[in-house]
Amino acid sequence: MTDRPGEPKTGSxxxxxxxxxxxxxxxxxxxxxVDKVSFSVKSGELFGLLGPNGAGKTTIINMLTTLLIPTSGDAVIAGFDIRKDPDSVRNNIGIIFQDPSLDIGLTGRENLEFHAIMYNIEAVERKKRIAEVLSVVQLADKADTLVEYYSGGMKRRLEIARGLLHYPKVLFLDEPTLGLDAQTRRSIWDYIRNLNREYQTTVILTTHYMEEANFLCDRIAIIDHGKIIALDTPADLKAGYQGDVITLVTEGPVDHLIARLEEVSWVQEIVSGNGSLSFTVPCGEENLPEIFHLVHTLGVTVRSVSLRKPSLEDVFIHLTGSTIREQDGTRRAAMREKFRRRMMR
Ligand SMILES: Nc1ncnc2c1ncn2[C@@H]1O[C@H](COP(=O)(O)OP(=O)(O)OP(=O)(O)O)[C@@H](O)[C@H]1O
Ligand SMILES: [Mg+2]
Known part of the structure; x- marks a missing residue:
């Protein structure tokens, strides 16, 4: 490529x-x-907004991409004010929406052509850029197939290609891998990382997936009820949360064990469900014997025990008091189903 996505088009x-x-x-x-949120994303950074359903992630993305007018406050994207200069903002960004937005009655190439025409990219340049972005997402050999016959992962890749057509400086990805299987998700991660590393495109993505934020992002803002409750690198978020997590897989009722653990001052963040009980202790190796003593005294049957360092999920529980999955609930399942149906259309 000569001009690369993410590179400035002028000498500015x-x-x-x-x-x-x-x-x-x-x-x-x-x-x-969205409740008076302030943060900044460095040029070339891969930044994640992590939070449960309804946290305000899409609303933030929609305001930053000029689709929604803020009630108050301000934002500047690639040097342009979202209120004063929305056209310049739009010219400098690419958006991959949470809900799929491809025309399945067109081929991959036709979808890209339609988008390029909307961006006033002239014919010769259009052809060149379409070939480039198709190659970035490795869809060149499927370019003339109807999108209807694409797999879910191919459709998402085509949407990413479309978001790159005008060489955006900043790429917004709202739930880039929602509803995709683990393998496809992994390949989308590779594309996103590659775009960010190779072309220095600034990327801001939203996600429910801890492992996605952990794997991809240089920094993560954890958002809940419209507020940023933590913002740091994945490593520092985990490091700021001291202790070890013990998980017991148990048989039979454990209410009495939970009640006793709640009385122990050094046991924190007790989470139970599906026959397993997790909690945090200051030092796993030292505290396990005492836990075993308690378990034995109460006659609780333990099938397995694991000890691990905190994950981002633990950080989330620590900060919000509940798991991200608990908050997902049925709405998330419904959304997944909606996404799956759209992908299959
Ligand atoms: N146009 C709207 N009118 C009224 N309420 C809205 C509108 N858009 C969003 N909301 C509400 O604002 C809150 C934040 O929604 P938003 O879509 O930003 O959350 P999210 O973090 O993107 O959630 P999800 O993970 O489900 O995509 C939710 O309570 C939602 O119901
Ligand atoms: Mg959303």
Whole structure:
């Protein structure tokens, strides 16, 4: 490639921060969906917004991509103010929406052509860029197949290609791998990482998946109820959460064990369900014998025990008091089903 996605099209200096939010707020009636959020994303950074359903992730993305007007506060993207210069913002960003938005009655190439025409990319340049982005996502050999016959992963890759057509400086990915199987998700991660590393494209993505945020992101903002409750590198988020996590897989009722553990001052973050009981202790090796003594005294049958360092999920529980899956509930299942149906159309 000569011009690369993410490279400045003019000789102008790249801003040090690709995205700056200042007290950004969105209110729908009485509901404050995004509550005076401030953070910045460095140029070339891969940044994640991690949070449960309804946390406000898409609302933030929609405001930053000028699809939604903020109630108050401000944001600057690639040096352009979202309120004062929305057209310049749009010219410098690519968006991959949470809900699939391809025309399945067109081929992959036709979908890209349609988008390029909307962006006023002239014919010769259009052809060149379409060939480039198809090769980035390895869909060149499927370019003339109807999208209807693409797999879910191929459709998502085509959407990523479409988001890259005008060489965005900043790429917004709202739930890039929602509803995809583990293998496809992994390959999408590789594309995202490659784009970020090879072309220095600043990427901001939203996700429910801890492992996705952990694997991909340089820094993560954990968002809950419209507020950023933590922001750091995955390693530092985990390091800031001291202790070891013990998980017991048990048989029979464990209510009495939970009640006793709750009385122990050094036992924290007790989470139970599906026959397993997890909690945090200051030092696993030292505390396990005492735990075993308690388990034995109460006559609880333990099938297996594991001891591990905290994960991002543990950090999330620590910060919000509940697991991300608990908060997902039925809405998330419904959303998955909606996504799956769309992909199959
Ligand atoms: N147009 C709207 N009108 C009214 N309420 C809205 C609107 N858009 C979003 N909301 C509400 O704002 C809150 C934040 O929604 P948002 O879609 O930003 O969450 P999210 O973190 O993206 O969730 P998900 O993980 O389900 O995609 C939710 O309570 C949602 O119901
Ligand atoms: Mg969303």
């Amino acid at each position: 200096d790249k801003p040090a921060d690709a995205i700056v939010l200042t007290d950004l707020k969105k209110q729908f009636g009485d509901l404050v969906a």
